[in-house]
Amino acid sequence: MIRPARSLALAALFLASSAVSAAAQAPAPREIPDGFVLPGPAPTGAAPAMPAAPAAPSPTPAPAGAPAGAPVPSTGSAAPSQTFVIPGGASTTRLTTGGNHPHDWPCVQRRIERVDERQVWTGPDLDTAEAAPRSDAMRALVATLSQRRVPLPEAEAKAVEFVTALPEDRRGAAATAIFADLFAQLNGERSQIMRGIERYGAKQQDLATKLREEIAALSALRSGGDAAKAADAQEALAWDTRIFEERRRSLTYVCEVPTLIEQRLFALGRALAKVL
Secondary structure (H helix, E strand, C coil): CCCHHHHHHHHHHHHHHHHHHHHHHCCCCCCCCCCCCCCCCCCCCCCCCCCCCCCCCCCCCCCCCCCCCCCCCCCCCCCCEEEEECCCCCCEEEEECCCCCCCCCCCCCCCCCCCCHHHCCCCCCHHHHCCCCCCHHHHHHHHHHCCCCCCHHHHHHHHHHHHHCCCHHHHHHHHHHHHHHHHHHHHHHHHHHHHHHHHHHHHHHHHHHHHHHHHHHHHHHHHHCCHHHHHHHHHHHHHHHHHHHHHHHHHHHHCCHHHHHHHHHHHHHHHHHHCC
16 A cells, blocks of 8 residues: 555656656747847837836726627727627737838738848848859759758758858859849748738738627627527627637747748858858
8 A cells, every 4th residue: 555645756756757758848949040130120119128017007898788708999009909809708819000000010020121131141242243153053052042941050051061162262252142142032032921911910900890890789789689690690700709819820920930031041141151
């Protein structure tokens, strides 16, 4: 028979070993190249780092007859936002937009229209590479380096290996031409992704407006005592809110892509510049 004290000790040992195993299996965070700094001006509409906690605002009562979990409009000088709650208060989704920005930019990351070559390349002026000849091997290398599925350390190694295999008097021109083509390709790809993110954000804005209208309609139906129509409206509202939430979660990952491209340009530019 196992004594209680010994049983507790065995249980504690089991829990500790399980925690260590889970921690060992957790995915490692993505590494950011040393010295990388996001290019461009400070983010528009972003809160300052480590702000002091503001006083909690007094709650605003929901309109009379509003359904449980109906949105309460926010007040203040912050960027306009809408808060939607699934009827019953089970889940909350907030959509905040930069009111002073002309674009539908839904990401918390700063919006940079175009990466400045001077912030990712320390070698010769890229304009000097326009007349440099491009071999098939150079074009193939640029195509490989631009693929984000190729791990960054592997891409850096391929770039360095290619340039160092050339005669020393050709390395500078070749490295500059390679990065010029890589910069043009990735910067263009990044711009296309940003346009897609803005379209995505605009659709979220439209869906947010639709949710607000559905909540108001549901409130009116409940006030009028039409239980059947209110039930249908509540089901539609819950479905649209679920779609909004799923899109919001997807947007979190999509918003990282422009920054990942900037990091890739910075790391590959640094690797190529070192072998000039």
